Amino acid sequence: MxxxxxxxxxxxxxxxxxxxxxxxxxxxxxxxxxxxxxxxxxxxxxxxxxxxxxxxxxxxxxxxxxxxxxxxxxxxxxxxxxxxxxxxxxxxxxxxxxxxxxxxxxxxxxxxxxxxxxxxxxxxxxxxxxxxxxxxxxxxxxxxxxxxxxxxxxxxxxxxxxxxxxxxxxxxxxxxxxxxxxxxxxxxxxxxxxxKIEYSSLATAFCPPEFTVGELRRVYEAVWGVALDPRNFHRKVTGTPGFLVPAGGTTTRQGGRPAQLFRAGGATLLNPPMLRPEV
Amino acid sequence: MxxxxxxxxxxxxxxxxxxxxxxxxxxxxxxxxxxxxxxxxxxxxxxxxxxxxxxxxxxxxxxxxxxxxxxxxxxxxxxxxxxxxxxxxxxxxxxxxxxxxxxxxxxxxxxxxxxxxxxxxxxxxxxxxxxxxxxxxxxxxxxxxxxxxxxxxxxxxxxxxxxxxxxxxxxxxxxxxxxxxxxxxxxxxxxxxxxKIEYSSLATAFCPPEFTVGELRRVYEAVWGVALDPRNFHRKVTGTPGFLVPAGGTTTRQGGRPAQLFRAGGATLLNPPMLRPEV
DNA sequence: GCAAAAGTGTTCCCTTTACACCCATGT
DNA sequence: ACATGGGTGTAAAGGGAACACTTTTGC
Missing domain, CATH: 3.90.79.10 (Nucleoside Triphosphate Pyrophosphohydrolase)
Known part of the structure; x- marks a missing residue:
């Protein structure tokens, strides 16, 4: 140079x-x-x-x-x-x-x-x-x-x-x-x-390698500052192809019924996107 | 300094x-x-x-x-x-x-x-x-x-x-x-x-101050490289609040029936967004 | 049993999609 | 008349919101 x-x-x-x-x-x-x-x-x-x-x-x-x-x-x-x-x-x-x-x-x-x-x-x-x-x-x-x-x-x-x-x-x-x-x-x-967490799988970057659907939901709730319906969130997130893959085990670290553990799937873009509730 | x-x-x-x-x-x-x-x-x-x-x-x-x-x-x-x-x-x-x-x-x-x-x-x-x-x-x-x-x-x-x-x-x-x-x-x-033209009104920046719905549709088609249904596009774009405001006149510069002229409305974010067709 | 969190099923509604059909102009 | 683009109606399909209900743990 x-x-x-x-x-x-x-x-x-x-x-x-x-x-x-x-x-x-x-x-x-x-x-x-x-x-x-x-x-x-x-x-x-x-x-x-x-x-x-x-x-x-x-x-x-x-x-x-x-x-x-x-x-x-x-x-x-x-x-x-x-x-x-x-x-x-x-x-x-x-x-x-x-x-x-x-x-x-x-x-x-x-x-x-x-x-x-x-x-x-x-x-x-x-x-x-x-x-x-x-x-x-x-x-x-x-x-x-x-x-x-x-x-x-x-x-x-x-x-x-x-x-x-x-x-x-x-x-x-x-x-x-x-x-x-x-x-x-x-x-x-x-x-x-x-x-970005609306249309990409980036929310998983806030989670440890293995996490539950509830933990992922609490990430969305903290970042957006809103409350989400746990039932619809679960259906949506597990139904989006490539977002989550089952990791095999379960955990009970949140109390209540044991939850399945997941890992981030290969997908980076979410289709359809997660919808952020209106203000 | x-x-x-x-x-x-x-x-x-x-x-x-x-x-x-x-x-x-x-x-x-x-x-x-x-x-x-x-x-x-x-x-x-x-x-x-x-x-x-x-x-x-x-x-x-x-x-x-x-x-x-x-x-x-x-x-x-x-x-x-x-x-x-x-x-x-x-x-x-x-x-x-x-x-x-x-x-x-x-x-x-x-x-x-x-x-x-x-x-x-x-x-x-x-x-x-x-x-x-x-x-x-x-x-x-x-x-x-x-x-x-x-x-x-x-x-x-x-x-x-x-x-x-x-x-x-x-x-x-x-x-x-x-x-x-x-x-x-x-x-x-x-x-x-x-x-950005999916979820914002930026596509109007490609148009002259007054333009028709058809001209706006051709912008989307050129930028995305796809063909869009003119009927549904018209309904969608005129139905999105704040996207377009009527400018009053009509034009026939594209041939066919005269088209209404519009100006860009005040909205910058489109809700719901324009959907880009799948590949 | 009771509380708490995880899941599943169902219903309603709104948006998108596809396409039939009509309108207004130039040639 | 006919081609061309503009615009409306309508019915089927899909996805989201709301919520009743069941499951499985800890205390």
Whole structure:
């Protein structure tokens, strides 16, 4: 690669940011890390970091995911011997407003990861702590408003009320203000997840390798924030070809009658789709 | 903004590339420009260019769109006095494989634009000519294969057969090989358009301000590459609230009985969606 | 027995589909 | 008259919503 010639084009820093979603205790949660340095020192932020010289975008995202969670995502572009434990990783959108980082011009390629319920996260990189935060706590109740349809940049502070000097703000009642434009990125990621579980089998990425129909239903209920009819859900999900395959055993970990265990089937697209109830 | 410190992060060039789609003579077409310089000199490529120092990503995409086509897209982030002639512009995906440009490390934020049938394109920038090319000619018949679901990078040359030294290749029988990874970008853009007209009113972005139900149906037929029942299509589309509003007049430009003219209604999401027939 | 969760059966209703049929214009 | 595209009616088939009911565990 020829040396960098600053007269030919303006130099940018390129980062990847991660929206890692999981379902914990019936709530949709995302991984946030506490910033150890300015700007936004002490505030919660999405995990992320610089893309390296010789790395592609999905590789950088997968590397950050491992560093933050230990998860190995399935990356179709990676060479075969990559142990995937089923986590899903896809590109979400790119954010590049000129003033989004006061230090320099940064373009961030956000990625969306879906993970089963994990043990406590391990902190890493420039963060001095990390946790799973309910998205409702970070975005408020009205996450459905911004449909993330139009061009996904330059919307300003967005949904989370950015209340001034509250560095390190937490447990103050209102939503916690994320650093940078991360509230918008998170909202876009949540909206993507809510849409995709309608017409794809991605909801299984929130489940352990073997799971019951009831556990899968509770994933849909947590992500969409609605209650679903267990009887119709069961019929629909077991009747959709390729969605679920019986794993053989049963479990009684939820109480009540033992439930059959399933694994995710080969299908990725659901036809007909799961229908999200009206608001 | 502080001065650039090359020790802090690797410098990237950031560009926007445009997938501009339109329907011409019953075929889905995209705007391509001929490259005037190496690499890929003489080959067709998607229009695009560097993002400027003080410009956000959607602003750069809108600027390129004006430069190449004269279209003013509706950008929700732009200040009010922007004349929009109805073209749709949204971010598509970002491509950043380390070797995608042999000259330097380039990350390209691709955007998707949908436009009504336009007069001949005006060439601009570093291209010495431009044209509307049927996507079938650029991608071959099997565009449906790559569903563009997974991480959208590092898939190599992709669908278009990259046949070696054929610089400036055209009208050779097989598909014309686009420069860089533009065949994949185009395939992802086409797939996005095919999906979005199912559940949104975006198909009207391919139509002039006033149009007939038959013209709208021919848009769906061209984008999906299928034949639709004109009777059921009419009932469906006029029965979906907010999709179409009567414009008052009639036209006979298609021959046969005069057809009512409509304008796009306020709705952006279609409920229930238009159903794409099975393959 | 009782509570709780897992499944199954059935009925109603709405949407889609296929196609017969009529309407209004140009040649 | 006839071809061409526009628009309405209608009946059969399929899928979703609502809910009564049975099954199998733990306490």
């Amino acid at each position: 020829p040396p960098y010639d600053p007269s030919a084009f303006p130099p940018f820093a390129v980062t990847v940011d991660l929206v890692v979603l999981t379902v914990r205790r019936h709530a949709l949660c995302t991984l946030v890390v506490r910033r150890g340095e300015a700007p936004y020192q002490g505030r919660w932020a999405l995990p992320g970091g610089f893309v390296r010289e010789d790395e592609d975008l999905s590789g950088a995202a997968a590397r950050e995911l491992v560093e933050e969670t230990g998860l190995c995502a399935h990356d179709p572009a990676a060479p075969p011997p990559v142990p995937s434990n089923g986590a899903h990783l896809e590109q979400l959108a790119t954010y590049g407003a000129p003033d989004r980082d006061p230090r320099m011009r940064v373009v961030s390629v956000a990625h969306l990861a879906l993970a089963p319920d994990l043990p406590a996260p391990r902190a890493g990189g420039d963060a001095n702590s990390a946790r799973w935060a309910p998205v409702e706590e970070l975005l408020g109740e009205d996450v459905l408003a911004g449909t993330a349809e139009a061009i996904g940049v330059a919307h300003g502070a967005g949904a989370a009320g950015d209340s001034g000097d509250m560095a390190g703000g937490e447990k103050q009642g209102g939503p916690v203000a994320l650093a940078f434009d991360h509230a918008r990125i998170l909202a876009d990621g949540v909206e993507r997840a809510r849409s | 502080p001065p650039y410190d090359p020790s802090a992060f690797p410098p990237f060039a950031v560009t926007v590339d445009l997938v501009v789609l339109t329907v011409r003579r019953h075929a889905l077409c995209t705007l391509v420009v001929r490259r005037g310089e190496a690499p890929y000199q003489g080959r067709w490529a998607l229009p695009g260019g560097f993002v400027r120092e003080d410009e956000d990503l959607s602003g750069a995409a809108a600027r390129e769109l004006v430069e190449e086509t004269g279209l003013c897209a509706h950008d929700p982030a732009a200040p009010p006095p922007v004349p929009s002639n109805g073209a749709h512009l949204e971010q598509l995906a970002t491509y950043g494989a380390p070797d995608r440009d042999p000259r330097m490390r380039v990350v390209s934020v691709a955007h998707l634009a949908l436009a009504p049938d336009l007069p001949a394109p005006r060439a601009g920038g570093d291209a010495n000519s431009a044209r509307w090319a049927p996507v079938e000619e650029l991608l071959g018949e099997d565009v449906l294969a790559g569903t563009a679901e997974a991480i959208g990078v590092a898939h190599g040359a992709g669908a278009a057969g990259d046949s070696g030294d054929m610089a400036g290749g055209e009208k050779q029988g097989g598909p014309v090989a686009l420069a860089f990874d533009h065949a994949r970008i185009l395939a992802d853009g086409v797939e996005r358009a095919r999906s």
